[in-house]
Amino acid sequence: MQLYYASASPFARKALVTLHETGQLDDVEIVAATGTPLDASQMPTAHNPLGKLPALSRPDGPAIYDSRVICRYLDARAKAGLYPDRSQWETLTLEATADGIMDAAVLMVYEGRCRPENLQSADWVNGQWDKISRALDAITTRWMSHLAGPMDMGHIAIACALGYLDFRHDDRAWRKGRDALDDWFATFSQRDSMQATRP
Numbered sequence: 001m002q003l004y005y006a007s008a009s010p011f012a013r014k015a016l017v018t019l020h021e022t023g024q025l026d027d028v029e030i031v032a033a034t035g036t037p038l039d040a041s042q043m044p045t046a047h048n049p050l051g052k053l054p055a056l057s058r059p060d061g062p063a064i065y066d067s068r069v070i071c072r073y074l075d076a077r078a079k080a081g082l083y084p085d086r087s088q089w090e091t092l093t094l095e096a097t098a099d100g101i102m103d104a105a106v107l108m109v110y111e112g113r114c115r116p117e118n119l120q121s122a123d124w125v126n127g128q129w130d131k132i133s134r135a136l137d138a139i140t141t142r143w144m145s146h147l148a149g150p151m152d153m154g155h156i157a158i159a160c161a162l163g164y165l166d167f168r169h170d171d172r173a174w175r176k177g178r179d180a181l182d183d184w185f186a187t188f189s190q191r192d193s194m195q196a197t198r199p
Contacts, residue, residue: 001028003070004044004055008199010102010164011067012054017156018071020193022078028056036114068095071153082153090146094139094154098161101135104128105161109168129172132165140178147184159188167199 003019005012019025033053035043040051047063048055055065056073064070075082083091108128111120139147139158147155162185165174175182188194 001059002031002057003028004031004033004047004053004057006032006034006053007197008167009053010106010160011052011099013163013197013199014067014098014157014160015054015056015070015074016197017160017193018074018082018153020196021151021156021191022074022080022082024074024078036110068099071095071156075153082151082156084150084152087146087149087152090143091152091154094143094146095157097135097139097143098154098157101132101161102164104131105164105169129169132172132174136174136178136181140181144180144184147181155188156193159185159194163189163194163198 003012003015005016007013016030019028031044033043035041035051043051043053044055044063045051047057048065050065052065054067054070055063056070057063058073064073072083074080105128108125111125111128143154147158162174162181165172
């Protein structure tokens with residue numbers, strides 16, 4: 001198998017952390033790829049026509065893409081139990097929340113990187129951050145008991161989202177007023193899989 005990956009992508013990091021956590025890293029060749037929505041020439045469009053990362057080529061069928069699809073596939077392949085039956089809806093909701101945080105955070109970066117300065121909208125960027133802030137508040141008020149339980153894909157996804165906020169939006173101070181989430185992330189970030197995949 002080949003995982004098409006960029007070290008700065010939080011979605012690709014989620015797939016790579018999953019490979020580490022499920023003991024499948026040696027089964028996959030990591031292939032570096034780069035690009036933006038304005039230039040997908042170096043992206044694996046033969047494997048993902050959307051030109052987005054990650055994408056996973058596999059021997060038992062067509063390439064698959066979208067980090068949620070890839071992580072679900074890797075979990076099933078390893079029978080790792082990262083989507084446990086007892087809490088699958090909570091796990092999937094946390095993963096979706098994390099992916100929404102990452103989507104908004106990446107769009108904030110693209111606004112500054114891909115649009116001409118005279119067309120950039122501070123209001124639009126702040127609107128993306130409002131989505132992130134609401135999601136972080138929801139995690140803090142509704143989901144800390146889940147994060148305190150056995151590790152599942154919700155944990156991995158939230159950790160990758162928070163890591164991306166540190167990487168690209170540290171000036172926004174997401175930790176302020178969210179001590180419990182900060183403490184959880186500090187502990188989870190010490191896992192070997194997180195240390196090995198830092199952007």
